Amino acid sequence: MSVYVGEAADAPDFPAAAKKLVANTQTRHNVRNATDIIRRKRDRVVAELPDWEELRQAGHDIKQHVLRHLDFYLQQFEAACTKAGGRIHWARDADEANRIIVDLVKAQNATEVIKVKTMTTDEIRLNAALEAAGITPYETDLADLIVQLGEDRPSHIVVPALHRNKLEIRSIFMEKMGLKDLGERPEDLTNAARQYLREKFLRVPVAISGANFAIAETGSICVVESEGNGRMCLSLPRVLISLVGIEKIIPTLQDLEVFLQLLPRSATGERMNPYNSIWTGVSPGDGPEEFHVVLLDNGRINVLADPEARETLDCIRCGACLNACPVYRQTGGHAYGSVYAGPIGAILTPQLQFMEHSQTLPYASSLCGACYEVCPVKINIPEILVHLRGKIVERGDAPLLERAAMKAASYALENSERLATAQKLARWAQIPFNRGGTIHSLPGFLAGWTSVRDLPAVPKESFREWWSKNKKLKYEILKRELPKLEAPKPEEPE
Amino acid sequence: MQISLFITCYNDTLFPETGKAVVALLERLGHTVDFREAQTCCGQMHYNTGYQKEALPLMRSFLDVFWDAEVICIPSSSCVAMIRDHYPKMAAASGEPALVEAVKNLLPRVYEFAELLVDKLGVTDVGAFFPHTVTLHPSCHSLRSLQVGDKPARLLNGVRGLTLIELPEAGQCCGFGGTFAVKNPEVSSAMLSDKINCILNTHAEICTALDNSCLMHINGALSRQRTGVRCVHLAEILASSEPIPHSRITGEGA
Numbered sequence: 146m147s148v149y150v151g152e153a154a155d156a157p158d159f160p161a162a163a164k165k166l167v168a169n170t171q172t173r174h175n176v177r178n179a180t181d182i183i184r185r186k187r188d189r190v191v192a193e194l195p196d197w198e199e200l201r202q203a204g205h206d207i208k209q210h211v212l213r214h215l216d217f218y219l220q221q222f223e224a225a226c227t228k229a230g231g232r233i234h235w236a237r238d239a240d241e242a243n244r245i246i247v248d249l250v251k252a253q254n255a256t257e258v259i260k261v262k263t264m265t266t267d268e269i270r271l272n273a274a275l276e277a278a279g280i281t282p283y284e285t286d287l288a289d290l291i292v293q294l295g296e297d298r299p300s301h302i303v304v305p306a307l308h309r310n311k312l313e314i315r316s317i318f319m320e321k322m323g324l325k326d327l328g329e330r331p332e333d334l335t336n337a338a339r340q341y342l343r344e345k346f347l348r349v350p351v352a353i354s355g356a357n358f359a360i361a362e363t364g365s366i367c368v369v370e371s372e373g374n375g376r377m378c379l380s381l382p383r384v385l386i387s388l389v390g391i392e393k394i395i396p397t398l399q400d401l402e403v404f405l406q407l408l409p410r411s412a413t414g415e416r417m418n419p420y421n422s423i424w425t426g427v428s429p430g431d432g433p434e435e436f437h438v439v440l441l442d443n444g445r446i447n448v449l450a451d452p453e454a455r456e457t458l459d460c461i462r463c464g465a466c467l468n469a470c471p472v473y474r475q476t477g478g479h480a481y482g483s484v485y486a487g488p489i490g491a492i493l494t495p496q497l498q499f500m501e502h503s504q505t506l507p508y509a510s511s512l513c514g515a516c517y518e519v520c521p522v523k524i525n526i527p528e529i530l531v532h533l534r535g536k537i538v539e540r541g542d543a544p545l546l547e548r549a550a551m552k553a554a555s556y557a558l559e560n561s562e563r564l565a566t567a568q569k570l571a572r573w574a575q576i577p578f579n580r581g582g583t584i585h586s587l588p589g590f591l592a593g594w595t596s597v598r599d600l601p602a603v604p605k606e607s608f609r610e611w612w613s614k615n616k617k618l619k620y621e622i623l624k625r626e627l628p629k630l631e632a633p634k635p636e637e638p639e
Numbered sequence: 640m641q642i643s644l645f646i647t648c649y650n651d652t653l654f655p656e657t658g659k660a661v662v663a664l665l666e667r668l669g670h671t672v673d674f675r676e677a678q679t680c681c682g683q684m685h686y687n688t689g690y691q692k693e694a695l696p697l698m699r700s701f702l703d704v705f706w707d708a709e710v711i712c713i714p715s716s717s718c719v720a721m722i723r724d725h726y727p728k729m730a731a732a733s734g735e736p737a738l739v740e741a742v743k744n745l746l747p748r749v750y751e752f753a754e755l756l757v758d759k760l761g762v763t764d765v766g767a768f769f770p771h772t773v774t775l776h777p778s779c780h781s782l783r784s785l786q787v788g789d790k791p792a793r794l795l796n797g798v799r800g801l802t803l804i805e806l807p808e809a810g811q812c813c814g815f816g817g818t819f820a821v822k823n824p825e826v827s828s829a830m831l832s833d834k835i836n837c838i839l840n841t842h843a844e845i846c847t848a849l850d851n852s853c854l855m856h857i858n859g860a861l862s863r864q865r866t867g868v869r870c871v872h873l874a875e876i877l878a879s880s881e882p883i884p885h886s887r888i889t890g891e892g893a
Contacts, residue, residue: 164825173829471812475829509823511816511830512687514783528724534689543689547818551685555693558648558680560700568652583862593824598831598859601653608651608658612674616662623671 147240148444150268150497151298156482159505163480172308176300176477179307180468186414187465187519193416194406203403205523208459211361211394212449218361218394219440225364229426231436239269242441246271246353246386247278249437253384255280255351261368261375262286263355264302264462265388265441267484268497271353282353283345285374287338294321300478300486303412303464308477342374352378352433356389357461358404359438362397365425366438369408369418376420385433390441392449392458398423404461407521411463444497453532457492459522466516466526472509481506488516488526492533500536507533546590561609571603578602642755643673643708645701647715648680654851660878661714661752664765667880678704683721688818691729698729702741705748710759714752714874716781716849717817722749724784751781752874753790753849763793768881770800774843776834776857778850779812791849791873798876804841808833815856827856835860838868846870 156162166172191197211218223233234249236242250258258275260266260282272282272293284293288306292299295317299305306314311331318337319327327337354375358367366387368375379385395404401423409415427436448457467473467487478486483494483503491506507530510516516526537543557567578584584600586592594600606614642665646658662672681701682694701722705711713719723746730738756762773795781787795803814820814830834857838846846861846868848854854870861868 160823160825163823167825167829471814471830471833472823472826475826475833505822507689508819509826511779511812511814511819511827513779513812513816515779515810515812518783531687531689531691534687535691536689538689538691547688551688551690551693554684555690555696558697561677561679564648564651564679571652585863590821593827594820594859596824597828597863598856599862600859601855603652604655606655608646608655609674609676611655611659612662613676616672616674617676620671620673 148238148498149270150444150494150503151270151484153483153494154498154502156503159480159482159509162482163476163509166476166480171310171313172477172479173475175308175310177474178310179304180474183304183414183464184468187411187468188414190410190414190416194410200403200406201521201523204407204461204521205456205459207395207400207403208392208461208522209456211396212392212455212458215391215394215449218396219391221361222359222364222394223440225362226426226438227364229364230428231364231426231438234437234439236439236441236443238443239441242269242388242439242443243271243274245439246388247274247280249384249386250275250280250351251278253351255349255384257281257283257345257349258351258353259283259285259345259349259378259382260289261352261354261378262289262305262370263353263388264299264484265355265390266353267299269388269441269443271388283342283349285342285346285378286370287335287372287374290338290342291317294318298479299484301464301467302462302485302487302489303467308479346374346377346381350382351384351386352382354379354385354387356387356393357408358395358401359389359393360396360398360401360423361394363425365398365423367401367421367423369405369422370420371413371415371418373420376422379422379424380432382433384435384437386437386439388439388441390443391445392460408461408463411461411465411519411521444499447499448493448496451496454492454496454529456522456524457489457496457529459524460489460493461522462489463521465519465521469515469519470510471513471515472511481509488530489524492526492529495533500533500540504537504542507537550590565607565609568603568607572605575602640670640760641673641709642670643675643705643711645678645681645705645711645713645718646674647713647718650714650851653855654872657714657851657872657874660872660874661712664767664874664878665712667878668760668762668765670760673708675704675708681718681721683718684817686721686725686729694725695729695733698726698742699738702738702745705745706741708748710755711745711749712752712755713749714849714872715851716751716778716785716787717852719749719751719754720780720784722746751785751787751849753781753787753794754785756794756877757790764797765794765877767798767877767879768800769798769876769879771845772802772804772841772843773845773847773876774804774806774838774841775809776806776813776838776846776848776853777809778848778853781849782810787849791847794873794877795847798879799881801876804843806841806846807837809837811837813853813857815853817852820856831856831860835864835866839866844868845876847873847876849873 291306301307682697686694730742814827820827858870
């Protein structure tokens with residue numbers, strides 16, 4: 146098996162990558178700006194729906210139902226799509242999917258392909274596989290184009306170039322499109338991209354897309370987007386290949402009623418996406434003549450096998466959890482080392498890789514719960530993060546120092562006598578660092594804390610010591626006298 | 640009413656003043672306090688860091704200590720969240736029906752401090768006096784897990800002399816997250832810096848919350864930067880009364 150998620154297996158640990166990005170003022174400024182805008186828009190349009198909570202529950206329930214009967218729905222999808230003139234290919238892992246797609250493109254004698262925005266092709270590193278086979282992929286989604294031309298990596302599921310501002314984009318376009326001059330307004334940048342892309346839409350014979358939803362009942366695929374470039378890819382070329390993760394299945398066309406309310410509101414803060422494309426097989430004289438669907442596992446069945454983390458596969462890739470996440474807000478997407486960034490990336494990336502890589506990602510969260518709050522399909526991301534941390538510890542992959550500290554804490558907390566002793570020991574141990582009740586600097590793994598924060602010193606008397614000296618006796622007497630006394634008299638404050 | 644106090648391990652060790660304030664306030668309201676000395680820790684740190692097996696004996700011990708308590712008061716919303724969100728799961732995973740039953744019996748008796756006052760004791764004016772400007776940081780667990788809503792604000796609004804100033808971006812995490820702050824100090828510091836900016840923008844003198852863990856984190860930066868703003872647990876504000884305010888609020892050591 147060659148399951149991988151982009152370059153995640155070789156990416157640096159989250160804390161190390163985050164350290165660099167936190168110091169990048171430009172990225173931080175851009176990410177903060179962009180996520181603030183999307184978040185505000187999202188909150189506004191979500192507040193318009195009185196049945197938002199019911200919609201979330203419905204989305205969750207439909208996805209959970211599909212996952213429980215995935216074998217059935219996948220076969221139903223295969224049958225319906227084949228009947229409508231599509232061809233289904235099954236890919237166990239990234240390499241297999243790449244091989245299938247490269248062969249399909251080669252069979253057309255094509256040397257170029259155009260692409261609709263798809264994160265799944267980044268997951269399997271399709272562009273690299275195509276280039277290795279002498280095929281040039283052109284990204285047509287504006288943000289993906291910016292990432293591709295900038296030889297950059299996507300930093301957000303929905304807005305892959307979110308870490309770039311318009312002046313940076315202008316420079317990339319001028320350099321890579323060979324433009325002598327280019328305006329600074331968003332319209333100027335869009336125009337440049339349009340000029341660059343239009344002739345490719347007309348010339349290139351093969352398009353590659355992902356899928357937002359694959360509808361089992363009809364064998365249809367649904368892609369939603371904002372620019373219309375996707376629509377051109379889906380309708381102009383002679384051959385269309387769609388790469389679809391097996392978790393993208395929904396049972397019926399009717400179910401789109403739920404998801405097409407949840408997705409645009411959560412993703413871009415729009416009531417509806419400007420372009421909603423749904424197609425079924427091939428139709429003579431209309432759109433592509435050949436239509437292929439590559440159904441991809443690449444670790445997904447492994448996620449499905451874990452009942453506690455299964456709902457990770459409910460994800461409809463709206464990116465709301467990224468925009469809400471206070472960690473993502475500080476680092477942007479690149480710190481996660483995966484095409485799937487943010488809270489959902491932190492649970493999806495390691496699971497797809499059988500928990501063997503990206504082990505710092507489940508710890509890249511303060512468990513604040515903002516992701517769960519906004520998730521349109523109610524994935525309890527904090528619970529899954531904790532569950533995955535448990536798996537890492539169980540595998541014996543947690544850092545040695547951490548394991549020792551946890552063991553020591555277990556020992557100290559086993560009974561109150563030990564806790565009392567530990568409290569006394571802490572008072573002794575802190576003496577060299579205690580500056581009048583405040584600790585300004587500590588060595589070792591606590592140095593990160595004290596580099597920007599003070600720490601209170603352990604006070605002379607613990608609560609339990611105070612209780613034992615001041616209250617215990619009184620309450621013991623009271624207990625004996627309880628039949629006579631109701632409650633102690635209010636005390637003077639100390 | 641007889642109220643059993645679960646002080647929590649870190650309040651016991653680092654913030655005894657909060658415990659004293661809870662005792663003083665509950666007694667002032669005419670209740671008796673029961674402190675069971677065998678108590679230690681709810682197991683949150685172990686559980687959330689991935690040491691779920693190690694958290695199990697701590698849950699057992701908690702159940703042993705508090706099995707017959709009438710009402711349990713916990714001045715820490717993250718510990719209450721641990722108990723409510725994870726004890727049922729842990730009990731189910733243990734495969735012991737007796738443990739499942741014990742947790743089920745325990746949960747309705749567990750109250751976070753502000754919940755206890757507002758929901759169980761039905762008070763929002765506890766007769767406190769605290770002549771300071773205060774802003775409230777709604778800690779993540781109190782906000783999203785316990786969903787305490789406006790209970791802390793109602794309690795603060797019942798305090799004479801106190802001016803409550805709304806905190807901008809209040810729902811943003813302060814960046815503590817238990818072991819998160821140790822494992823990811825850079826990101827945690829960046830998050831903290833956002834929180835500090837918001838607090839300073841209120842021009843309040845004091846920042847309060849239901850969790851000393853978040854307050855320790857926030858105060859760590861407020862103190863380091865000599866901002867002249869400090870953190871005080873809600874219990875200590877509510878325990879203060881005329882004419883002598885509670886000891887920790889006189890401003891020493893900030």
